[in-house]
Amino acid sequence: MLWNTLLLALRSIRRNLMRSCLTILGIVIGVAAVITMVTLGNGATKSVADQISSMGSNLLMVLPGQRFGPGAVPGAPFRIADVDAVRHQITAARAVAPVVSKSATAVYQANNWATAVTGSSNEYFEAGNWEIASGRNFTEVEERSGKAVCVIGETVREKLFGRQNPVGSQIRIKQFSCEVIGLLRAKGQASMGQDQDDTVVMPLRTVQRRIAGNQDIGRMTISVKEGASIDTVKDQLSRLLRERRNIGDNEDDDFRVMDTRQIAEALTSTTKILTMLLGAVAAVSLLVGGIGIMNIMLVSVTERTREIGIRLAIGALEREVLLQFLIEAVVLSSLGGLVGIALATAASISLAGLMDIPYLFDLGINLLSFLFSAAIGVIFGYFPARRAAGLNPIDALRHE
Numbered sequence: 001m002l003w004n005t006l007l008l009a010l011r012s013i014r015r016n017l018m019r020s021c022l023t024i025l026g027i028v029i030g031v032a033a034v035i036t037m038v039t040l041g042n043g044a045t046k047s048v049a050d051q052i053s054s055m056g057s058n059l060l061m062v063l064p065g066q067r068f069g070p071g072a073v074p075g076a077p078f079r080i081a082d083v084d085a086v087r088h089q090i091t092a093a094r095a096v097a098p099v100v101s102k103s104a105t106a107v108y109q110a111n112n113w114a115t116a117v118t119g120s121s122n123e124y125f126e127a128g129n130w131e132i133a134s135g136r137n138f139t140e141v142e143e144r145s146g147k148a149v150c151v152i153g154e155t156v157r158e159k160l161f162g163r164q165n166p167v168g169s170q171i172r173i174k175q176f177s178c179e180v181i182g183l184l185r186a187k188g189q190a191s192m193g194q195d196q197d198d199t200v201v202m203p204l205r206t207v208q209r210r211i212a213g214n215q216d217i218g219r220m221t222i223s224v225k226e227g228a229s230i231d232t233v234k235d236q237l238s239r240l241l242r243e244r245r246n247i248g249d250n251e252d253d254d255f256r257v258m259d260t261r262q263i264a265e266a267l268t269s270t271t272k273i274l275t276m277l278l279g280a281v282a283a284v285s286l287l288v289g290g291i292g293i294m295n296i297m298l299v300s301v302t303e304r305t306r307e308i309g310i311r312l313a314i315g316a317l318e319r320e321v322l323l324q325f326l327i328e329a330v331v332l333s334s335l336g337g338l339v340g341i342a343l344a345t346a347a348s349i350s351l352a353g354l355m356d357i358p359y360l361f362d363l364g365i366n367l368l369s370f371l372f373s374a375a376i377g378v379i380f381g382y383f384p385a386r387r388a389a390g391l392n393p394i395d396a397l398r399h400e
Contacts, residue, residue: 023296024336026289027376031340031369032347033282038365039348041275043357058094058224059127059260062086062237076254077216080204082244086220090236092228097124097221098204102211106152106160106200107172113159117173117200119207120221125151127223135167135182138203146205151182153197171200176210178202230259279365286376289336293329294380329381330374337373341366 014020064077080098087096100119105112118124122137135151142149150171157166166180178200187196208215224233234257241255344366352359 019296020332023293024289024332024339026285026292027333027336027373028289028340028343030282030284030286030289031337031373032344033285034279034369035341035344035362035365036347036351037278037282038275039344039360039362040351040355040357041271041278042360042362043352044355045271045275046360047357058226058228058230060222060224060230060234060237061258061260062220062222062241062255063218063258064255076245077218078220078255079215079217082241083217083220085240085244086222086237089240090222090233092225092233092236093222094225095123095127095221095223097121097127098217099124099219099221100204100207100212100216101218102207104173104200104211106156108160108166108169111160113156115156115198115200117202117207117211119202119204119212121204124201124221127221130187131185133183133185134165135180137182143203143205146203146209148176148178148206148210149181149203150178151184151201152180153184153199154186155195155197156200157183173200173202174211178206234259283372286372289373290333290376290380293332293377326378326381330377333373333377333381334370337370340373341370344369 062078078098083096083098086093090096097120102117102119103114104117105114106117121143124130125132125137132151133154137151138149141147150173152160152166152171160166160171161169166183169180170177171180172178184197184199184201204217222233222237224230237257238253242253245254247253345361349359
């Protein structure tokens with residue numbers, strides 16, 4: 001019986017093919033929108049997590065001042081003695097890199113490019129997971145003497161040198177020449193949108209003497225050893241720096257310790273919330289599609305009143321008529337779900353490529369969307385099916 005009922009439903013759908021296609025359009029759009037939004041949201045979340053991890057594993061950044069933005073209380077810059085104290089007293093620190101960042105224009109022959117100049121030590125490369133693509137990093141003599149050498153990022157190489165190998169060339173920064181001794185392997189965009197490869201790294205003393213004009217250190221970048229507790233290291237850092245900066249027991253810190261884990265959790269939770277919100281908005285179109293199915297099924301019941309009367313008159317049971325129209329509605333919505341999944345897959349792959357985020361196939365959301373589309377058919381198809389099954393055979397046969 002069920003197979004015959006399914007065949008009747010498919011025959012009715014095929015008989016009104018154009019109307020059936022327009023009926024499932026709302027379901028197709030709804031399913032495609034939900035899956036696409038969730039898939040792109042998951043890809044964006046993964047992209048943010050990857051960008052955070054590219055900054056360095058188990059990374060802490062220590063900055064002067066209490067917070068960013070309006071009302072921020074500035075703090076005194078760090079000194080090299082603070083860096084040495086952290087390096088020697090925080091045993092769980094794998095690498096401690098002092099950092100001074102300044103904006104400057106790099107010039108090579110007729111090309112120039114405004115970039116970020118970073119002064120630091122070789123521990124900067126280790127803490128930030130930087131790899132040398134070609135050339136080398138600083139020698140101990142170059143760091144100690146503040147020699148005019150630099151390691152450049154991929155973006156700077158592209159803007160100044162094109163495809164030429166920059167190692168061994170001289171570029172001009174401010175009023176002095178600097179020898180390019182190394183090229184960093186590309187990392188791409190960071191989580192906040194900045195280009196990590198748009199950088200020129202020099203020895204700390206070189207930047208302090210020739211660009212900054214002081215001995216201040218803007219921040220410390222600290223990589224924690226694998227297996228060590230980051231929270232414990234943060235507590236040790238706070239106690240050490242409060243002591244060195246003579247901060248009283250009742251006074252607030254004039255520095256802040258930022259954990260890349262916290263940054264990653266904050267950004268990924270934001271993208272997840274946005275993904276859920278977009279998915280919920282897209283799901284509204286599924287309800288609209290369900291209402292469309294109900295309307296068309298009601299029209300179908302009216303058009304086929306005489307057919308229903310004949311079936312009831314020759315012995316068809318009410319539940320058989322109910323099942324016929326209910327299956328017809330479920331088949332329509334399920335077809336819409338399958339078409340929507342196919343459309344969403346194509347759209348997700350295309351948009352992920354355009355947005356430069358990974359495409360992550362989510363079996364769960366695809367199954368959930370399909371089951372939800374089938375449930376829409378049951379819910380919105382029941383009332384028309386119940387109306388058809390409740391028709392009086394004599395009244396139905398009189399209907400023209």
